Amino acid sequence: xxxxxxxxxxxxxxxxxxxxxxxxxxxxxxxxxxxxxxxxxxxxxxxxxxxxxxxxxxxxxxxxxxxxxxxxxxxxxxxxxxxxxxxxxxxxxxxxxxxxxxxxxxxxxxxxxxxxxxxxxxxxxxxxxxxxxxxxxxxxxxxxxxxxxxxxxxxxx
Ligand SMILES: [Zn+2]
Ligand SMILES: [Zn+2]
Numbered sequence: 001x002x003x004x005x006x007x008x009x010x011x012x013x014x015x016x017x018x019x020x021x022x023x024x025x026x027x028x029x030x031x032x033x034x035x036x037x038x039x040x041x042x043x044x045x046x047x048x049x050x051x052x053x054x055x056x057x058x059x060x061x062x063x064x065x066x067x068x069x070x071x072x073x074x075x076x077x078x079x080x081x082x083x084x085x086x087x088x089x090x091x092x093x094x095x096x097x098x099x100x101x102x103x104x105x106x107x108x109x110x111x112x113x114x115x116x117x118x119x120x121x122x123x124x125x126x127x128x129x130x131x132x133x134x135x136x137x138x139x140x141x142x143x144x145x146x147x148x149x150x151x152x153x154x155x156x157x
Contacts, residue, residue: 007033010069013086017067024052028060030083032070036088037081037102068126084129092128096136098143103136105139 005013009129010029011021019025032038040061044054061082064070071085072085077130081102090111094103135143 007084008085010084010086013067013069019067024056025033025060027052028057028064029069029083032082032084033087037083040082043082043131065127071127072129090128092130092132094132094136095133096139097133098135100134101138 007029009080012025014021014025027047027050028043031043031050043061044057047057048054061070061072065072065082069084069086070082072080072082089106091104092110095101096103096109105149114125114128117123
């Protein structure tokens, strides 16, 4: 995966792939770049205000995902989140299933393993999804002793 690129370079990337930079595609890139992670539904609402239909948003997102501009970072319980993958260093996510908190982490060991796996299979990546779902520290404290505690975190007696 690549490191940081500028928003304007995303347009060159689209053109390089033989795709036109339409008003809709530009609007989606602009809205995505306005925050780190965008919830799909909320993105639709923001774009609806700019006259972009829900169908166009989803069509554009899946196109961007296919060519690796966007990564569907989080497959949460209810929502898909998207981010402009190429604008950030490769990173992965921890997602709290209780409060929805998203924690990003960079792990060189994961990157090293990825490189190894890609080499072994002769594979050229456009993105990766590595997401750990669970309870964040705050939520673990709130539910401590409750049913939500995972067995592995319970103290052995
Ligand atoms: Zn939480
Ligand atoms: Zn992220």
